[in-house]
Amino acid sequence: MVATDIHRAIDAVWRIESAKIIASVARMVRDVGLAEELAQDALVAALEHWPEAGVPDNPGAWLMATAKHRAIDRLRRRQLHERKEEELTRELEDQLTMAAPDLEADIEDDVGDDLLRLVFTACHPVLSEEARVALTLRLLGGLTTDEIARAYLVPEPTIAQRIVRAKRTLAAARVPFEVPRADELAARLSSVLEVIYLIFNEGYSATAGSEWMRPQLAEEALRLGRIVAELVPMEPEVQGLVALMEIQASRIGARIGPGGEPVLLLEQNRAQWDRVLIRRGLAALARAEALSGAHDGLGPYSLQAAIAAYHARARVPEDTDWAGIAALYDALAQVAPSPVVELNRAVAVSMAFGPAAGLELVDAISSEPQLKNYHLLPSVRGDLLAKLGRCSDAQAEFMRAAALTRNTRERELLLDRAASCVQQ
Amino acid sequence: MKFLVIVKADKDSEAGIMPSKELLTAMGNYNEQLVKAGVMLAGEGLHPTSKGKRVRFSGTRRTVIDGPFAETKELIAGFWIWQVRSMEEAVEWLKRAPFDGGAEVEIRPVFEAEDFGAEFTPELRAQEERHRVQAELNKSKVQ
Numbered sequence: 424m425v426a427t428d429i430h431r432a433i434d435a436v437w438r439i440e441s442a443k444i445i446a447s448v449a450r451m452v453r454d455v456g457l458a459e460e461l462a463q464d465a466l467v468a469a470l471e472h473w474p475e476a477g478v479p480d481n482p483g484a485w486l487m488a489t490a491k492h493r494a495i496d497r498l499r500r501r502q503l504h505e506r507k508e509e510e511l512t513r514e515l516e517d518q519l520t521m522a523a524p525d526l527e528a529d530i531e532d533d534v535g536d537d538l539l540r541l542v543f544t545a546c547h548p549v550l551s552e553e554a555r556v557a558l559t560l561r562l563l564g565g566l567t568t569d570e571i572a573r574a575y576l577v578p579e580p581t582i583a584q585r586i587v588r589a590k591r592t593l594a595a596a597r598v599p600f601e602v603p604r605a606d607e608l609a610a611r612l613s614s615v616l617e618v619i620y621l622i623f624n625e626g627y628s629a630t631a632g633s634e635w636m637r638p639q640l641a642e643e644a645l646r647l648g649r650i651v652a653e654l655v656p657m658e659p660e661v662q663g664l665v666a667l668m669e670i671q672a673s674r675i676g677a678r679i680g681p682g683g684e685p686v687l688l689l690e691q692n693r694a695q696w697d698r699v700l701i702r703r704g705l706a707a708l709a710r711a712e713a714l715s716g717a718h719d720g721l722g723p724y725s726l727q728a729a730i731a732a733y734h735a736r737a738r739v740p741e742d743t744d745w746a747g748i749a750a751l752y753d754a755l756a757q758v759a760p761s762p763v764v765e766l767n768r769a770v771a772v773s774m775a776f777g778p779a780a781g782l783e784l785v786d787a788i789s790s791e792p793q794l795k796n797y798h799l800l801p802s803v804r805g806d807l808l809a810k811l812g813r814c815s816d817a818q819a820e821f822m823r824a825a826a827l828t829r830n831t832r833e834r835e836l837l838l839d840r841a842a843s844c845v846q847q
Numbered sequence: 848m849k850f851l852v853i854v855k856a857d858k859d860s861e862a863g864i865m866p867s868k869e870l871l872t873a874m875g876n877y878n879e880q881l882v883k884a885g886v887m888l889a890g891e892g893l894h895p896t897s898k899g900k901r902v903r904f905s906g907t908r909r910t911v912i913d914g915p916f917a918e919t920k921e922l923i924a925g926f927w928i929w930q931v932r933s934m935e936e937a938v939e940w941l942k943r944a945p946f947d948g949g950a951e952v953e954i955r956p957v958f959e960a961e962d963f964g965a966e967f968t969p970e971l972r973a974q975e976e977r978h979r980v981q982a983e984l985n986k987s988k989v990q
Contacts (some may be wrong), residue, residue, distance in 0.1 A: 435935035440917060482939075539862065638959070642930060649885030676859075676959070699888050762893070 440483040441565040446537035451494045456590030467489035539654045546615040549596045555618045662711035663725025669704030670731040673697040683814035689740045701735045723759040762791040778810035798827035809847035814844040849957035850937045856922035873945035889925035
């Protein structure tokens with residue numbers, strides 16, 4: 424192998440193994456920042472050693488053992504004068520030598536627990552949202568600061584600093600490296616899910632920039648979601664989030680037209696939807712539903728997934744079960760009330776029960792400050808008014824929407840609609 | 848990135864001989880690792896080609912050919928679909944599979960939307976911005 428090939432191979436191994444290594448070492452040294460440094464040291468050792476000696480048969484185990492030995496060295500140095508901790512070190516060392524040759528399944532389980540601790544630590548509420556996202560991509564995704572910076576279109580030092588500060592915050596707050604207790608679990612888990620969905624949305628609906636990183640971020644979030652779903656398989660909302668992401672991701676290929684233009688959900692060529700991802704999404708949704716018992720017990724992610732699933736199941740847009748979707752938006756509005764959810768509910772209701780029923784709901788939220796500059800509000804209202812034959816009202820709404828949108832193509836469309844509505 | 852990982856047939860798989868219990872267990876453990884890492888999207892084993900058929904196309908004629916088929920090494924006994932970040936990562940995962948005896952397993956990248964060169968136009972960016980605003984709005988309340 425040429426040197427660059429070896430480096431790429433090391434890179435791949437690192438991506439597969441780094442989270443597990445950091446997690447295992449963090450359990451030893453009880454410090455995520457230090458654990459990452461030690462894991463990085465092992466990577467550097469591999470970069471020095473492997474190009475000459477060749478990539479070992481089990482590169483993951485090599486990296487893990489190297490990082491753990493460095494951790495022991497560090498602990499030994501740090502605790503040289505304290506006999507008690509000396510014993511602890513020896514104990515750790517014994518554990519390591521004992522555990523090395525056999526019981527691979529047990530080690531895997533331990534790694535799973537450590538990984539879960541790492542997930543909860545990286546997404547700890549003591550950190551800002553930005554810090555949680557950066558730390559999660561770095562520690563769990565194995566992305567370099569440069570890759571994260573390019574994905575988020577910020578200078579690399581910004582991300583590097585964010586990560587350093589996050590690690591410091593964790594240390595200063597003495598955040599324990601553990602899975603939260605039962606009474607905290609729900610809140611802490613929702614922070615984890617939020618971080619994953621933020622990453623997904625950045626990839627799925629990001630503004631601009633290094634294109635190749637966009638689907639990669641969505642994929643990264645999906646992968647993290649799948650991993651967490653395996654770590655806590657009994658949590659319905661984790662399954663719900665995975666279901667939502669799988670189904671949304673199934674449409675990635677159909678969301679862009681041949682000229683690069685965006686294609687809205689109802690206009691997408693459904694033959695281009697990724698059936699493998701849809702199948703996975705529906706399976707995850709079924710698990711979420713089974714775990715939460717009944718439909719009305721579903722959380723916000725599962726409800727959104729269930730809505731996405733109605734679209735996924737409809738072979739043609741005309742087959743869409745809008746009454747079913749309206750009912751789900753109703754449930755979503757109750758567990759996670761928001762004007763945007765209300766607006767979506769209004770659209771579903773109008774599709775199911777006619778424009779008048781939808782208009783009533785839209786009018787109820789038309790003075791929401793959160794929707795003040797949201798062009799979809801007048802756009803939806805205009806559409807409903809046009810369907811009801813109230814043309815001059817509809818025209819005014821379309822004009823308002825056209826003035827609010829920043830999208831030229833959409834502005835043209837709205838102005839067209841304003842012009843084409845003929846007074847009856 | 849998605850990859851199709853193609854497991855080739857051999858004399859045993861073509862004869863319909865099931866793998867040993869050891870191999871099945873090892874393969875089960877391997878699949879579990881793939882699932883836990885969020886890598887495996889799908890994977891199936893196939894019946895021997897004696898149960899398969901081929902359709903040959905020539906002009907408007909369609910000829911159905913019954914299995915089994917020759918060229919054992921070119922036949923497929925099973926496949927996975929993986930989602931990983933690079934070909935190198937796929938190779939690294941495949942190296943960990945419990946195959947032996949000269950087996951050759953092939954990795955092929957699956958075409959994705961971006962492979963078709965869909966450039967992002969300014970309009971699209973604007974549109975995406977709109978979605979983003981909506982996502983922001985959603986985010987502020989939904990979670």
